[in-house]
Amino acid sequence: MEKRPVEKIVRIVTLAPVMALLALSILLGAQPERFGGIGNYVMAVIFLTVLPLLAYPLQQILPGWKDKGRDGQRKLAIWMAVIGYVAGVLCALAAAVPKGLLLVYLAYLLSGCLILLFNKGFKIKASGHACGVAGPLALLVCLLGPAALSGLPVLGLVYWASLRMGRHTWPELLLGSVLPLAALFLSIAVLLPF
Template sequence: MNSKEKAAKIIRIISVPPIMALSLLLVAFFFKNEIYNRQQDFVFSIAALVVFPILAYPASEIFIRNKENKRERQRNFAFVFSLIGYTALLIYGAVFKVSSDMTAISLTYFLTVVILTLFNKIFKIKASGHAASCTSPLIFFIYFWGWPLIFPCGIAFTAILWSSLELKRHSLKEFFIGAGICILSVDLSLFGVWFI
């Protein structure tokens, strides 16, 4: 493995969905803690957006006996576990009346995984879940903390795009469809919180 591949691999690992979600939730906790009405909102968000999706990987090792198409089956496990976690957070938010910002975050993650599932499984249009999951925290960083973050977030997005292409995980089209799905989900969520 050459130095370019190593760099791409590191970027890929740092930008996996649970780590990107964790970065958003932690930055919000320390620098915009009005997002959380109570401490348990933060704890439940970590459980639903970070811990539960991570459990897809050990679960896939336990339940996937046939090694054929293992990577695709792991992706399926990740989609299912993410959908369960994101749905749980949405329900939690409705029951415990979380802030509008927290509602926007949870609704974005929920809509993103639903639309990604429709594209990948129903319409058979391959869209990058990695691209979608890294785009939402970057958008929320800009939304919560302003336009000066466009440049660093743009650099982060470009680096993640480069790593996906370098490692041949996604085509440019698949990456941008995934990112576009996330942007649509953010827009729908921010619009939707006005009616909740």
């Protein structure tokens, strides 16, 4: 058995697509009108959860990725997430989903783009894991109110597990947590006039 099994379990359970599924499900339970129908919920799950999760099995079979180990897996996960987010925003616009759901899609897209920009463009490692927890948490606080802050300990667990496993440093985790907040504020500013 690998060292630090509890930390590994925490990191698996808190993968960004898993947190997206949890956030979407909480939002559906609390405010189903934000989706405008169960079909929009299913589409959001496909774009924000299923497509990003496909990176893990695809990395094992894609010729350009299968020999790149964990680093390749991480990079492919970022790319698959951004593809899902772009497709989600385009479908959301085409389907004229409610504004609250469009905010979710746009915040995810901008978060993914910022993570990609920092990691690939600026070569500054920002934790996608922290982003994948802080982003949904910020969205839930924005849409449901301060009671959603009760999810903050989950972010603390991600920090703990990531630091204990040596996957990220404090600055990488903090940057990964700040980027989705910037994406959310930008998304609100973009959608405010509409």
